[in-house]
Amino acid sequence: MSEGLVHLLQLLVSGVVTGGIYALVAMGFVVVYKATRVINFATGEFMMLGAFFAWTAMSAVQAPFVVALLVAVAASALLGMATERLVLRPLLGQRTISVIMVTIGLAAIFKGLAQIAWSGDYRSYPAIFPRAPIELGPILLPSRQFYPFLIAVGAIALVGLGFRFTRTGVAMRATADDQMAAFGMGIDIRRIFSLSWSLAAMTAAVAGIVVGIIGGISPQLGAIGLRTFPVVILGGLDSIGGALVGGVIIGVLENLAGGYVDPLLDGASLKEVVPFVVLVFTLMVRPYGLFGTREVERL
Amino acid sequence: MIIGNHKESYASDEAIFRTPATRAWMGIAAVAALVFPFVAGDYLLYLANLMAVLALGALGLNILIGFTGQISLGHAAFMGVGAYATAILASRFGLPFWISIPAGGALATGAGMVVGAPSLRIKGLYLAIATLSAQVIFEWIFTNWTSVTGGIRGLNVAPASIAGFRLDTDERIYFLIVGVTVVHFLLATNLRRSRWGRAFVAVRDRDVAAEIVGVNLFRTKILAFMVSSYYAGIAGGLWVYFTKVVTPETFPLSLSIQFLAIVIVGGLGSIKGTVYGTVFMTLVPELLKAGTGLARVVWPTAQSYLFPLRDVVFGLLIVVFLIFEPHGLAEVWNRVKRFFSLWPFEK
Numbered sequence: 001m002s003e004g005l006v007h008l009l010q011l012l013v014s015g016v017v018t019g020g021i022y023a024l025v026a027m028g029f030v031v032v033y034k035a036t037r038v039i040n041f042a043t044g045e046f047m048m049l050g051a052f053f054a055w056t057a058m059s060a061v062q063a064p065f066v067v068a069l070l071v072a073v074a075a076s077a078l079l080g081m082a083t084e085r086l087v088l089r090p091l092l093g094q095r096t097i098s099v100i101m102v103t104i105g106l107a108a109i110f111k112g113l114a115q116i117a118w119s120g121d122y123r124s125y126p127a128i129f130p131r132a133p134i135e136l137g138p139i140l141l142p143s144r145q146f147y148p149f150l151i152a153v154g155a156i157a158l159v160g161l162g163f164r165f166t167r168t169g170v171a172m173r174a175t176a177d178d179q180m181a182a183f184g185m186g187i188d189i190r191r192i193f194s195l196s197w198s199l200a201a202m203t204a205a206v207a208g209i210v211v212g213i214i215g216g217i218s219p220q221l222g223a224i225g226l227r228t229f230p231v232v233i234l235g236g237l238d239s240i241g242g243a244l245v246g247g248v249i250i251g252v253l254e255n256l257a258g259g260y261v262d263p264l265l266d267g268a269s270l271k272e273v274v275p276f277v278v279l280v281f282t283l284m285v286r287p288y289g290l291f292g293t294r295e296v297e298r299l
Numbered sequence: 300m301i302i303g304n305h306k307e308s309y310a311s312d313e314a315i316f317r318t319p320a321t322r323a324w325m326g327i328a329a330v331a332a333l334v335f336p337f338v339a340g341d342y343l344l345y346l347a348n349l350m351a352v353l354a355l356g357a358l359g360l361n362i363l364i365g366f367t368g369q370i371s372l373g374h375a376a377f378m379g380v381g382a383y384a385t386a387i388l389a390s391r392f393g394l395p396f397w398i399s400i401p402a403g404g405a406l407a408t409g410a411g412m413v414v415g416a417p418s419l420r421i422k423g424l425y426l427a428i429a430t431l432s433a434q435v436i437f438e439w440i441f442t443n444w445t446s447v448t449g450g451i452r453g454l455n456v457a458p459a460s461i462a463g464f465r466l467d468t469d470e471r472i473y474f475l476i477v478g479v480t481v482v483h484f485l486l487a488t489n490l491r492r493s494r495w496g497r498a499f500v501a502v503r504d505r506d507v508a509a510e511i512v513g514v515n516l517f518r519t520k521i522l523a524f525m526v527s528s529y530y531a532g533i534a535g536g537l538w539v540y541f542t543k544v545v546t547p548e549t550f551p552l553s554l555s556i557q558f559l560a561i562v563i564v565g566g567l568g569s570i571k572g573t574v575y576g577t578v579f580m581t582l583v584p585e586l587l588k589a590g591t592g593l594a595r596v597v598w599p600t601a602q603s604y605l606f607p608l609r610d611v612v613f614g615l616l617i618v619v620f621l622i623f624e625p626h627g628l629a630e631v632w633n634r635v636k637r638f639f640s641l642w643p644f645e646k
Binding site: 091094095097101102104107109114219226233267268272273276279280284 | 436606611622
């Protein structure tokens, strides 16, 4: 195979890997938005806290990775539930700006607390996976990208299937579809809101651990939450499949820009800004995204 | 108890300062503002200048969010556009500040027009995210368009001067910054009672109804974006002459968020509230700094918690105000005032 082709394939593969992780982060947004019509600007901080919970479990009591993962997920679920109950519920039905700002405020609180509890230093997990890189034909994939990617895909599948087949998942979808009708059918809407937030926090925790394995853990880990907005919007705010497709598209585009354009610009990185350019175009052409529900409003 | 506050003509009903008491207080405030730089120390003077610039920027955002109900997470970017335009005109072309600052405002207005254009199609959350991406993209341009913006090293600007008089100390620049800010606050007060100001409020309260009574939605929204980013641009220009340097790190997303916090803590849609919010949100971190400085005596590492603690307090203020005091400090102030003016007949 020619060198150029291998380069392209390499970029595509790492794009898909990045995309899978974006998709998992995006799920955190989608789950909350679907049920409560709130965009959680603190998703990144939920990720960061999840990553730190797992790190603490692994370094303080030498818990094995799987146990640490479960501990982090459980702790995050409680945190998500508490957040919904204490902060979001009093603001039900308030102006969009209030709801956006309250999650931004939460993000600041979480970031500050994490810095106080764990300091601003970079940490990393103890070695978890075999070191050897994975060979896919001519392409080499570092093991610390490959295994986290598998975890991300697994988590996405789990949430997706849960939504599709479990009783609670159906109740969540019914609530997203038509709150009044769902209420009339005996679904406890408040419980669904609470569950959605804890599910979102759980997905975020897994995403945080995945990102932490790849790039290390610090209170700044949450910054990736912001970079996921293009994915969420491109895929459609209320579509889980959309998050997956959007994630892969943005991940691949970003890596292609990084691989082909950035070497030509000296010092500047187009990779950083490409997702947001895509975001602007999406909003202009198709604001509800590829698979989102189209909200019709006539003026 | 205040009595006899009745109006006999439309002119007196529409006046900006409507009661003799308000006029008296404003007079006192004006005198105090004039005397302030001669009595205050360097630190207070620095804070005053900082607050004046922030208040001007926050007022712009309040016009957009509080008056018109359009969300922007990219306000700092417009401030950056104004600042860079001012700095480039001043340093490369040697233009005086009374041309470069308005020119910066004009360019920011243009940027606001472009970013505001999608606001007809998208609103609420989507608008928030669109303006967020504007913030990211502008920040990227500031950092990477090295030939124009000087990249991460930024641009240095000579102090403002007029007729050979150099505004090179905090004391001298104070008059420029506070003067411009006060004028713009009066303009905003005037704007609110004008046809356009009322159109803004109509769009905020119910856009469909506004359209039906003859408010052109698109023009009103665009105008709100333009006015808002004009204010940000002027604030950016003042900032340039205040710090004499402009770098991309000066206008990050966190500044946009700080503006939002000021507007929310102060009171959405309240001009007075913008001032209260600015003072409050600037003083709280300073007090924290002083507090951790004092705590060092008994707790040597207190200082290292300053920055995270600032984040926590900042976030808590936003959350607590939104949940318990959604109309902000302006409403708290009114309540206190009502208590005293009704005394002893309250309740």
